[in-house]
Amino acid sequence: MTATLTATAAPSRPAHRDPNVLRWLGAYTSSMVGDSVYYIALSWAAVQGGSPAQAGAVMSVSALPRAVLMLFGGVTADRLGPRRVVIGSDAVRCAAVLAVAALLFLTSPGLWALAVLALVFGTVDAVFVPAVGALPARVTSRDQLARVQGMRGLAIRVASILGAPLGGLGVAVGGAAAAFALAGLFIAVSVPLLISLRVSGLPADDGAAGATTPWQDLRAGLAHIRHHRVLAPxxxxxxxxxxxxxxPLNVGLTLLADRRGWGAAGVGWVLAGFGVGAGVASLLLTVWGRLPRAGLVAGYAILAGSVAIGALAFVPGLAGAVGVALLIGLLAGLSGAMCAALLQTQADPACLGRVTAVASLISLGLTPLSMPFTAAAIGAFGPGPVYVVSAAVCGLGGVVALAVPGLRRAELPR
Incomplete structure (x- = not known):
């Protein structure tokens, strides 16, 4: 039986005017800024405390538990409720970061403390990420979820703009210890805001989940995706x-900039163009609130974005590359928000944590594995052919969205 959500806000109230949604947005933004500051602090402390290889190992420690445990993190979010999981996750992350900050203030523990912190973050992220993805559907009505995705995109842009300079400032003022303390404070701000949230309830939140095992819950969530006419495609x-x-937008861009002679500053300008485009898309969705024919829009946006990705390798000048990156960001922001909103509105609310976990595992755990192969291919064949192949793979995602009737005709609630 499909569970139903009790609306927490009147459908006629726009999300950007709903105090409950704004509390969620404040908590999410503060937590993301804390994350950005944390990564700056961790990378600086690791580089200062060991060799480049050791620093790289510390930075990558969190990836394994995040990938391995992500699916069961989705199960946890569905069994306990995403609000509880996010509150607990932020509390643990805050405590861990502040503990390492205190340790660095008092002594020089070496890389082991940083490795333990990265391991804790990766483990907690495995439950935090699915819960964060499932929480918006509990704090607003279904017709506002596209607008909420736009607001979430704006929060991510704000966090990326503020986090790096704040982390650098913390390191400059008081070293890695001060930066870790600053990260902990930002994460701590999210906890009382999350506690004050009003969320809708599901039967699973009332303790009924104990009738099944986590493994059975995971299999049920995967089956829900596999047999769904929209979620599967x-x-x-x-x-x-x-x-x-x-x-192409990570390791490929660095190699492309090196071949074009743009340097590190050029990479920064291209990424800034992408960020501006994605921010504009998020802002437009926040204002509009809803786009008709969401599945169709997502498909065409993915297709157009794939063409822009392929074109990036053939733009000779930096100014042109920045313009193309802006277009990629605009289209990626639009398609990403439509896909996220469709996930949240099409999934059974009782399975939303598991659905989010699968999508997050794809985006955060599996697709980054392609980066070493992309780097090797660019070294062997040059950026042009590799970008074209990448664009073709990306375009196939748009073809799937447009070719499958259930997805192509999918609509967001009014």
Whole structure:
């Protein structure tokens, strides 16, 4: 039986005017800023405390538990409720960061403390990420979820803009210890805001989840995706889109800039162009609130974005590359928000944590594995052919969205 949500806000109230949603947005933004400051502090402390290889190992420690435990993190979010999980996750992350900050203030513990902190963060992220993705559907009405995704995109942009300079300032003023303390304070701000949230309830939140095992819950969630006429093709579209998108805009961009002579500053300008485009898309969705024909819009946006990705390798000048990156960001922000809103409105609310976990595992755990192969291919064949292949893979995601009737005709609630 499909569970139903009790609306927490009147459908006629826009999300950006709903105090409950604004509390969620404040908590999410503060937590994301804390995350950005944390990564700056961790990378600086690791580089200062060991060799480049050791620093790289510390930075990558969190990836394994995040990937391995992510699916069961979705089960946890569904069994306990996403609000409880996010509160607990932020509390643990805050305590861990502040503990390491205190340790660095008092002594020089070496890289082991940083490795333990990264391991804790990766483990907690495995439950935090699915719960964060499932929480918006509990704090607003279904017709406002597209607008909430726009607001979430704006929060991510704000966090990326503020986090790096704040982390750098913390390191400059008091070293890694001060930066870790600053990260902990930002994460701590999210906890009381989350506690004050009003959320809708599900039967699973009332303790009924104990009738099944976590493994049975996971299998049920995967079956829900596999047999759903929208979710199954949507997951495939997301996987193909991300697979063709992640590497060209990460390691591929660095190698491309090196060959074009743009330098590190050029990489920064191109990424800034992407960020501006994604921010504009988020702002437009926040204002509009809803786009008709969400599945169709997502498919065409992925297709157009794939063409822009392929074109990036053939733009000779930095100014042109920044313009193309802005277009990629605009289209990626639009398609990403539509896909996220469709996931949240099409999934059974009782399975939303598990659905979010699968999507997050694809985006955060699997697609980054393509980066070493992309780097090797660019070294062997040059950026042009590799970007074209990446664009074709990304475009296949759009083809799936447009070719499958259930996804192509999918609409967001009014």
């Amino acid at each position: 949507l997951m495939l579209a997301i996987a193909l889109g991300d697979l063709g998108f992640v590497s």
